[in-house]
Each structure stands twice: as C-alpha cells, then as structure tokens.
Amino acid sequence: MEADLAEEAQRTMADPGERGVVADERLRLVLLCAHPALPREAAAALTLRLVLGVSTEDLARLFLVRTSTMAARLTRARKRLAGESFAVPSGAELADRVRVVSDVAYLAFTAGYAPGSGPDVLRADVAAEAIRLVRVLRDVLPEPVSEIDALLALMLLQHSRREARVDDDGRLVLLPDQDRGRWRRDEITEAIKLLTPLTDAPAAPYLLQALVAAEHAIAATSDDTDWSRIVARYDELLRLSDSPVVRLNRAVAVGEADGPLAGLAALDRLTEAELPGHRLPAARAELLARAGRPDAAREAYDAAIARCANEAERSHLEQRRAVLPT
The missing domain is CATH 1.25.40.10 (Tetratricopeptide repeat domain)
Structure with missing residues (x-):
C-alpha cells in the first residue's frame, strides 16, 4: 500500500485532473488520506506530503514538532492505510472526510502563503492548489456548507495580496506597507460575496478568521483598519x-x-x-x-x-x- 500511495501521489501531482468533479484524482487521494483510521493531524500531514509535496521539514514546522517526529508520523500513517480503497466514499462518511479535508486544505494554503523554510516569500502555486481543492470540495457536497464557504473566502482574501507581499527585489513586504492597488480585487469581491450571507451565521473558526481578513480588505489604507x-x-x-x-x-x-x-x-x-x-x-x-x-x-x-x-x-x-x- 505504501508503494501504491507513492505511485498515486506521483501520478496526481503530475496530472491535476479535471476541476470540480468527484473523480478528481487529487481529491480521491485526499479523501483516502482523510480516512477515519488516521488521527486528524496524521491525515493532514500525509495529505500535504503526498498530494502537494510539502517537505517533511516544513510539515514539522506547521505542526510544531521535530522533523524526526514528523517523519515517523508519516510512516505510521502510510502503514495504517494498508489495504484501504482509493474509492470515493458517500453519505455521512463523505461528509466526515470533507471536514478533515477542509482543515488539510488550509494547512496546505498556509504552507504556500508563509513557507516555513527556503528562499521564497510565498509559494503561490501551492496556495492556489489548496484553493482549488476547496472549490472541488464545494462541488462534491450535495448542499452548501457555511464553514467551507468561509474557508474559501479566507483563502481568497489572503491570496489576493500575493503580488503585494513581494517587492521587485524579492523581499518581503508586510501588510501595513503593501501597495493595496496590487491586491486582486476580483478575489476580494468573490470572498466578500461568499461572506455576505454568513453575517448572521453561528460563530465558527474559519468564519471568524475570514472576517478578520475582510477587515483588512475593506480598509482603504492601513491606518483605516x-x-x-x-x-x-x-x-x-x-x-x-x-x-x-x-x-x-x-x-x-x-x-x-x-x-x-x-x-x-x-x-x-x-x-x-x-x-x-x-x-x-x-x-x-x-x-x-x-x-x-x-x-x-x-x-x-x-x-x-x-x-x-x-x-x-x-x-x-x-x-x-x-x-x-x-
């Protein structure tokens, strides 16, 4: 099974598949990695490693553990999936796994938005792939889920600032110093549209984080925040x-x-x-x-x-x- 997982990961990383369908190759692998046989953190780590290629070292930083601890965790996770099917689950099992995948997607986004190591200010391709994964999730579900809409809004709001976070010399530009004219207004507009129906929704983690990000997006200047x-x-x-x-x-x-x-x-x-x-x-x-x-x-x-x-x-x-x- 470990060899099967590695082979499937290599194939899906090379071919992202069609957008917005349950048969999406990456989604099938993600849903397998979100199997209930795995603890949630192990599911997240395995998904990020196999599907998006996040390094073991960066995973260790994301989860606040040693690299050796993370490597051992990944090995145990692969072994616990031995014999499991790559088939897409249905009904309540699908809903449960989708909740795990939403957490995985945001961890993946974080790995791209603020890499823990290396020379890059951001890895926009990893962040964009995490956003794609959430869009796929929304298509999979039989009806809208407010927290997934909030998650997508949160990611879009943060991702909209990507071009302003790096100056012409490749240096990091912090939020107060960013040229807000370089923020992607189309992504901000989409995010606000997603959040508008949720203003009276019960408080939830991704919703509250998205509302924080929206405060920055609607402020004309840093001083107006x-x-x-x-x-x-x-x-x-x-x-x-x-x-x-x-x-x-x-x-x-x-x-x-x-x-x-x-x-x-x-x-x-x-x-x-x-x-x-x-x-x-x-x-x-x-x-x-x-x-x-x-x-x-x-x-x-x-x-x-x-x-x-x-x-x-x-x-x-x-x-x-x-x-x-x-």
Whole structure:
C-alpha cells in the first residue's frame, strides 16, 4: 500500500485532473488520506506530503514538532492505510472526510502563503492548489456548507495580496506597507460575496478568521483598519478554539489597537514551549521597538533571526534589527 500511495501521489501531482468533479484524482487521494483510521493531524500531514509535496521539514514546522517526529508520523500513517480503497466514499462518511479535508486544505494554503523554510516569500502555486481543492470540495457536497464557504473566502482574501507581499527585489513586504492597488480585487469581491450571507451565521473558526481578513480588505489604507473589531473577532475565536497561534495574532492586534505595551502584556501569556520558532520573538521584537526599548528589541530580533528558516523572512528581520537606534 505504501508503494501504491507513492505511485498515486506521483501520478496526481503530475496530472491535476479535471476541476470540480468527484473523480478528481487529487481529491480521491485526499479523501483516502482523510480516512477515519488516521488521527486528524496524521491525515493532514500525509495529505500535504503526498498530494502537494510539502517537505517533511516544513510539515514539522506547521505542526510544531521535530522533523524526526514528523517523519515517523508519516510512516505510521502510510502503514495504517494498508489495504484501504482509493474509492470515493458517500453519505455521512463523505461528509466526515470533507471536514478533515477542509482543515488539510488550509494547512496546505498556509504552507504556500508563509513557507516555513527556503528562499521564497510565498509559494503561490501551492496556495492556489489548496484553493482549488476547496472549490472541488464545494462541488462534491450535495448542499452548501457555511464553514467551507468561509474557508474559501479566507483563502481568497489572503491570496489576493500575493503580488503585494513581494517587492521587485524579492523581499518581503508586510501588510501595513503593501501597495493595496496590487491586491486582486476580483478575489476580494468573490470572498466578500461568499461572506455576505454568513453575517448572521453561528460563530465558527474559519468564519471568524475570514472576517478578520475582510477587515483588512475593506480598509482603504492601513491606518483605516478597525483593529478593535479585529481584537473582538480574535476574542470570539479564542472562546471557540484556543491555540498559541490565535493568541499570538490577538496580541499583535492588541498592540495595534491599544499600543505596544498592551501588546507586550498579551504576548507575555505565551511561552516558547507553546510556540517554538521565530514568530513569537519576532512579534515581541517589533512591539519592543515601538515601545522605545531598542536593547530589548535587539535581543528579541537576535532570537527570531536564529530560529527563522525562511530566508526572505530572516532578511526582513535583519533589516528591522539594523535600523534600531543604538
């Protein structure tokens, strides 16, 4: 079965198949990887590895584990699928797997939108393929599912900024500094259209994240962003699904809404054990710099730079550190 999975993965990665049909080759492989015999994280990791070719190292960063741990997890997942069919399930089983696949698709999108390693600011092809996967999911389902519509809106809103996230020299451009004229308005319009019927829908993780992204999309300039409303969305999200990443994003939003000291106080509730990697010290460094504490900011930037495996992000952090007052 491991050989069959590898062969199927090679074939489907080379030939994406027709769009919007249940027989889509990648969808069949994804649905197999979302088999109930696998824990959800193992299903997600195996799908990202086999279907979209995300490296084991990047998967380890996405799931906040060691590379060796991820490699072992992938091996166990392949073995647990031994003898399972590539056939597309139906009914309640299909619905259950679709929920797993939606989580997988967003993890895949994240791997393209913010690669954990390598020279690229983004991998637009991986992100676009994740969006395609969600469009396929919407076609598979017998009736609309609001959280999948919200997921598609979230991905479109984030993906719409891809051309503005990189300057002409290939350097990372953060959201406040982006040329909003380069944002893809057609994708933003589609996303807002998807979200409009969901304004009164029950709070759900992808919906709340999409509403945060929409706040950025509807603001004419960075200064027009309603950060207090974004903080409120993150508060709702924490009540639904508390996680270190959500708390980090909320702390950054608090720093924008209420000032850097408030943001730092929110960051103090996070530990490096909960959120390994460079993002926590990078956020702390930025807030310390804004708070007028350059020595502490320099120390935090050093920690972030040492832990950052993405070359474009590391270069950005080095530039930010270099302009700190002495």
